[in-house]
Amino acid sequence: MRRLLLALPFALLPLTVAHAAEEHDHDHEHGSLSAHEHGVARLNAALDGQTLELELESPAMNLVGFEHAATTDADKAKVAAARAQLEKPLALFNLPKAAGCVVATQELESPLFGDKPDADDDHDAKDEHHHDHSEIHAHYxxxxxxxxxxxxxxxxxxxxxxxxxxxxxxxxxSPSGQQGVEVTAKAAALKF
Structure with missing residues (x-):
């Protein structure tokens, strides 16, 4: 139930941001936050009491350098290395030790990890390039x-x-409110 409550606001947020994205990105074929865009990842973060939830979604291209099924040893090694990094969220998200955060649950999903695509991806089934667009989802x-x-x-x-x-x-x-921010390597921190 708690997860549903935390997910609900995120379900609504993209609707308002998508409209703004369409205005800025009207030449791009996808105008919403759910678009698969290389170089761009999405992170939903919610702090509720002592519970911090982080949900990272990224095109596989950003994390492993390709999106096809890993068939060569080199590709399999890249997938394994990315998965190993994603399995260490305390280091990956650089959470302050003073916060005393411990991982309660973590889930990693991707066709590259042998997972089947989500059922809600069926709307893209007509797209002949659908199989080339692998995503990696990490929920902590x-x-x-x-x-x-x-x-x-x-x-x-x-x-x-x-x-x-x-x-x-x-x-x-977070307790201080709700915000939508785009971060880059040069400005990689945001305030709770």
């Missing part, structure tokens, strides 16, 4: 003993670990 839930110590969310390690990621569109819900 942390329990933080001192959530007040979470003053900023520093995403620099994501840019350093996955240099093909050029920007991250962040939707953040």
């Amino acid at each position: 839930q942390f329990t933080c003993s001192a959530p007040g110590a979470l003053k900023t969310l520093d995403l620099a390690n994501i840019f350093n670990t996955f240099p093909a990621t050029q920007k991250i569109q962040v939707q953040l819900i």
Whole structure:
């Protein structure tokens, strides 16, 4: 139930941002935040009491350098390396030790990891390039003993670990309110 409550505001946010994106991006064939755009990742973050949820969605191109099924040993090694990095969210998101955050749950999903595509991706089935657009989804839930110590969310390690990621569109819900921010490697931190 809690996850549903946290997900609901995120379901509504893209609608308002999508309209603005269409105005800025009307020449691009996809005008919403759900568009698959190389170099661009999305992060939903919610802090509710002692629970911090982070949901990262990225084209596989940003994280492994390709989107096709890994068949060569080199490609398989890249997928394994990216997965290993994603399995260390405390380091990846550089959460302050003072916040006392521990990983409660984590889920990694991608066709590259052997997962089947989501059923809600069926609307793209007519697109002949659909099989070339692999996404990687990572969902983390942390329990933080001192959530007040979470003053900023520093995403620099994501840019350093996955240099093909050029920007991250962040939707953040925290006790101080709700914000939508686009961060880059040069300005990788945002305030809670």
